[in-house]
Amino acid sequence: MKREIITNLFVVKFANVNGTGSASANRLFSKAVFRMGVPVSPKNIFPSNIQGLPTWYEVRINENGFLGRRGGIDVVVGMNPQSMERDIGELERGGYFVYDSSKPLDKKMLRDDIDYIGIPFTEICRTEYTDPRQQQLFRNVMYIGSLAALLNIEFDVLTGLITDQFKGKEKLIAPNVHALELGFKYAQEHFDCPIAFRVERRDNVGNKILIDGNSACGLGAVYGGATVSAWYPITPSTSVIDAFARYCRRFRVDPETGEKNFAIVQAEDELAAIGMVIGAAWNGARAFTATSGPGVSLMTEFLGLAYFAEVPTVLIDVQRAGPSTGMPTRTQQSDVLTCAYASHGDTRHICLYPSNPKECFEFTATALDLADRLQTPVIILSDLDLGMNDNMCDPLEWDDTRTYDRGKVFTAEDLDAMEKRFGRYLDVDGDGIPYRTYPGTHPTKGSFFTRGTSKDEYAVYTEAGEKYVANMDRLLRKWDTAKKLVPAPVIRKTKQPCTIGVVYFGTSEAPTLEALYHLEDLHGISLDSLGIKALPFADEIADFIEAHDYVFVVEQNRDAQMRSLLISEFDICPDQLVSLLHYDGSPITARQIRREIRDWILRTTTTPRRRGRK
């Protein structure tokens, strides 16, 4: 069969068994492609299990820099007999199935529109290594070696990565390289290498980096000056705190005394975690917690307190598929509404929606500033896809002249110079933001009582209706002030004026932008787009929607939560917003977005739709 050679534009999926040490070998593969200058986006697809169940690692290789999930698989490395049938079924026509041929393949696994590459990994390992643990580990490294031959990956790049990985444990370098060679040689001797899918060196990654969103959040918290962190373990947020701890150990420990410039408390639950954050922030430290949906539910009473008592609070919500335990290791953007209005009574919170690790880093540092400036909770809504996968992004940046914005805080000198009575909840500047003092500031001035009950401008308990209303209205003024301080939306306009727009946020960004590119390229459809980066929504978002007849809202949940939020915050006619949803727990694909938009446009232009105008 004469085949078309496809260079740097394909998807490889590794099918493994959870707990067999495949993760680091698979990572080696992505990193090698990346170091060859070719953009890559790997995604872990794993079960809620520690050992034994199927797990996958899907790597998209795309020299044009499209990093969202594409949909469809071209090469499967099938190392898990349990999932083999399904893995083979997922291959596109003309794909390859690379498998461990130590055991013969069942006839029912055979398809005539794909190629099979059997390599006896287990057998080779059994003759090479006696220790069963080594047999398992090196089997993983070995299939990477075979892929290098099959896909034309530069072998030097792999050995370079192994050398980097085992810095300080040099003894391990030679055996790992040996395992790579074993796989490489076998493939080269037994098959026509390279196959039709190939990696070729490019210069398309520039100075970009490969990092997971959770590490970037943890690092952002270090740079942003967080000193107190309290948390309760939950997938997929745990690695935020792991990263914070790792970077703190590196940057925040006195080399002589071992004393730490940070405190991390593993709380007994999420109620305690957020309570500790609120206590620390009330007392003048920068503090944060990280959790996922179920934890946010537990934190809601406290979030109401922090909103009403005006205590800076930073919460990173790495979303997963709910409700309840849902699919705890699968991704979704389904806490949009819960976070926006978390708690009882009239509450609303500042939400930030990062789309890539660089934004995770920046938004976390910014959230600490915003929380102090606005004296209110700030919630960062990341998700499992962004948080737990390596994402290619621009290098992280920090301006050394940047100082922390600690907001409106009176010092002892301020209090001494003050003629009028200090009013904790007085709107002195007309922006809705009052001044606060830290406990311990002054022996006789500036103390106040923080409470969740209604109070007047001087923090004195009151149930007088007009005082309550004045306070609630001031909080709305503060919300208006916040609009100007939060990250602005990103608007992309086509050259020609167009009547249809697309709105997206968070991890729907990369696949949406890719879909828009292909809509133009393949179908001649050009659409304007807007990426939402924060709540409160900037006025530009309303203007954008107003300027288009129809606006798609791309999101990864069942109930079109962002669409509801737009409708309720802006009073928009619902007919104007068209939902584009995906919620099976996998990241949304560019293919789905492109097809749905194309089909909708075809349908609507042939059968004209009317929409009611208010």
Place this chain on the structure above:
Amino acid sequence: MSYAIPGFRHPNLPKNDLGFTTKDYEGAVSTLCAGCGHDSISAAIIEACFELSIPPHHVAKLSGIGCSSKTPTYFLGNSHGFNSVHGRMPAVATGANMANRDLIYIGVSGDGDTASIGMGQFVHSVRRNVDMVYICENNGVYGLTKGQDSATTDIGSKSKKGEPNAMEPIDLCSVALQLGATFVAQSFSGDKHQLVPLIQAAIAHRGFAFINVISPCVTFNNTPGSTKSYDFIRQHMASSNTVDFVPHAEEITTEYAPGTSTSVTMHDGSAINLQKMDPNLDIHSRRSALALMQEYKAQDKVLTGLLFVDEDSQDIHTTMNTTKTPLRALSEKELCPGSAALEKINQSLR
């Protein structure tokens, strides 16, 4: 209102070492029921802090929700206060303590706030040995929600509602002892002579200091059938020891008959002098405290006084080896690694 503050003050009101009078340690006028035990505890806190000449702003007072948790408004008006949410004072206090290890943290809670909704937070703050004073104002009833039995109500005890309680009570001192609390005391709101020095010793203690104070609710649980009424406690209270707290600057003057007294030197040089009322209590032995409490309970008696202390206790900051500077005082200089370090990180991610 049980303890109204008169507007007029004697010009010669005694001053402490800092030149403050008790007025500087008072708070807003209490809105609790006249005769409520909680108000006496507030008065004891005021007296304890005044006598120790604690700068008022060196204290942060925190509470949950309940009549008891309202009281921080009524003492130490020059200190910052935080009336948080029901049962969650320990978390807020823990966080506050993380931010600034230099302040004194006084947490006030009730029996509902501690032994029911906040039980989880209570036991975990004990385990962490956060440097704070934790006072449970225990009236065996939910005052603020009007008289339901609480988890500390004794079997057979009858509140105003009249139904005898059928369930085992939670004994908070025993729980604290079993979880490794480093300072455990029990007292009665009506016994100022015992309570004031206990609060002072608790403040001097480095680590989690728990005081369970029986504090009658005159409105819902001061009935003849209640085991938390004034009459019952007065008749059934037994002291393990009398407590005298001596700040380090002062010379020890009290003299006791030999063999009947002990002195415990705290980490800051202050001392707790104890005159033993029951020779069987060894305040350095959890086992002895637990056993003795059981014994007294079997005799229908409530054992009060200092029950256990570990004066070598290491608080959570010591265990974690946090810097001596309050974390909240650190600036960009100490906290931010800067752009050069970030570039190195970028490099390692390529």
